[in-house]
Amino acid sequence: MDTLELRRTTPQDLPRILEIERLSYPSPWNVHTFLSVFSDEDCMNLTCVWRGAIVGFCLTEVMTKMVHLLNLAVHPEFRRQGLGRSMLGEIISFARSNRKSYVFLEVRRTNNTAQALYTSLGFSAVCTWRRYYTDSGEDACIMAKRIEVMTP
Numbered sequence: 226m227d228t229l230e231l232r233r234t235t236p237q238d239l240p241r242i243l244e245i246e247r248l249s250y251p252s253p254w255n256v257h258t259f260l261s262v263f264s265d266e267d268c269m270n271l272t273c274v275w276r277g278a279i280v281g282f283c284l285t286e287v288m289t290k291m292v293h294l295l296n297l298a299v300h301p302e303f304r305r306q307g308l309g310r311s312m313l314g315e316i317i318s319f320a321r322s323n324r325k326s327y328v329f330l331e332v333r334r335t336n337n338t339a340q341a342l343y344t345s346l347g348f349s350a351v352c353t354w355r356r357y358y359t360d361s362g363e364d365a366c367i368m369a370k371r372i373e374v375m376t377p
């Protein structure tokens with residue numbers, strides 16, 4: 226049976242996560258950056274497992290009133306099948322159940338694919354950070370989604 230599992234990331238996931246990272250970004254994070262996120266108690270990290278194989282990950286920093294999306298990637302062979310949307314949906318649910326007001330993130334101005342995903346889930350552009358990315362000098366678009374708390 227086809228099964229999608231979203232579970233908390235473990236240190237054993239690191240080699241496959243690094244592989245997906247390198248396939249996903251022009252300037253991938255190095256192993257030290259991942260280890261620092263994994264050891265940060267304020268970070269909530271998800272690993273996406275499809276048919277028993279790790280195919281994506283999502284890293285977040287949980288702040289007092291907001292959740293900051295740090296990294297989200299799906300292996301190129303598994304894209305456009307709803308996995309990115311599933312991971313982000315899980316983060317939004319986490320934010321809602323933990324009574325956070327916003328989920329926010331930075332995305333490269335030219336990353337239309339990711340921006341389309343975020344927009345489809347209700348994120349809006351709130352501002353631009355000029356020349357935020359040091360590798361290319363590209364601007365970052367800051368996107369945020371307000372989390373409505375469900376009342377019984």
Ligand SMILES: CC(C)(COP(=O)(O)OP(=O)(O)OC[C@H]1O[C@@H](n2cnc3c(N)ncnc32)[C@H](O)[C@@H]1OP(=O)(O)O)[C@@H](O)C(=O)NCCC(=O)NCCS
Nearest residue numbers: 249297298299304305306307308309310332339341342345
């Ligand atoms: C961005 C990323 C995580 C999306 O993952 P994904 O699993 O392919 O996304 P989904 O299949 O869940 O797509 C959900 C929606 O996003 C949008 N979307 C996703 N890929 C798209 C594409 N190539 N072109 C246009 N829209 C796209 C669509 O609205 C899509 O909904 P639809 O398929 O019903 O039209 C993936 O492309 C990726 O890993 N990119 C490289 C890393 C990256 O840029 N991360 C974001 C950093 S801010």
